[in-house]
Amino acid sequence: MGILRQILAADASVNGYGFRCDGHYIQNRGYGDPGIDPHGGGPAVGPIFAYQCKNRQIYSGLTRVVWELNEVERGNGGTLLMSGSHKANWNVPDAHLKKDSWLFETYACPPGSLLFFTENLCHSGSPWLNKKHNRLAVFNAYTAADTQYHKLGWPHEVIEAMPPKRQSLFRGVWRANFGVSPTAINDTYSPTNRAL
Numbered sequence: 614m615g616i617l618r619q620i621l622a623a624d625a626s627v628n629g630y631g632f633r634c635d636g637h638y639i640q641n642r643g644y645g646d647p648g649i650d651p652h653g654g655g656p657a658v659g660p661i662f663a664y665q666c667k668n669r670q671i672y673s674g675l676t677r678v679v680w681e682l683n684e685v686e687r688g689n690g691g692t693l694l695m696s697g698s699h700k701a702n703w704n705v706p707d708a709h710l711k712k713d714s715w716l717f718e719t720y721a722c723p724p725g726s727l728l729f730f731t732e733n734l735c736h737s738g739s740p741w742l743n744k745k746h747n748r749l750a751v752f753n754a755y756t757a758a759d760t761q762y763h764k765l766g767w768p769h770e771v772i773e774a775m776p777p778k779r780q781s782l783f784r785g786v787w788r789a790n791f792g793v794s795p796t797a798i799n800d801t802y803s804p805t806n807r808a809l
């Protein structure tokens with residue numbers, strides 16, 4: 614939460630975060646699964662969700678957080694990351710949109726590790742070559758509270774079971790509601806104020 618507060622937005626209030634949980638999926642990939650092709654890098658993700666650095670402050674408009682539930686061994690799977698490609702003003706050349714590009718870096722980590730990266734970065738899922746266990750990982754995406762990239766559509770019953778502040782991660786995507794008040798704060802989830 615501390616990292617997301619720094620690279621997306623400070624809390625809206627004591628009731629609500631300044632960012633949203635924008636998307637979610639799970640990978641459970643076995644030995645030999647080829648993974649996801651390289652994507653992102655340069656301006657590909659579009660201006661609203663762009664990575665920015667202004668006045669020494671990072672803003673990562675579409676942030677990916679990966680929970681690695683199993684150990685990742687370097688070179689045997691995990692995400693490939695092309696450092697610096699999120700700051701480029703040109704698309705990544707086709708010659709490097711390949712999993713074996715020498716521009717990709719990767720990592721090893723114990724189970725329970727978190728990997729943060731901006732979706733503006735060129736990245737890829739490498740083939741899973743670990744015979745001991747699957748690539749088992751939770752992939753969440755986070756945006757500022759007033760932007761939405763992915764269609765989410767979680768059932769109300771799932772969100773309702775969470776503590777109120779966590780529910781605010783799934784609230785409707787808007788900043789101003791002059792119908793209520795020029796200073797209305799959007800910090801609370803409700804059945805009628807939810808992202809779809």
Ligand SMILES: O=C(O)CCC(=O)C(=O)O
Pocket residue numbers: 640648649677691692693736737738739752
């Ligand atoms: O499989 C991976 O590690 C990369 C996943 C990915 O490309 C994404 O979630 O945008």
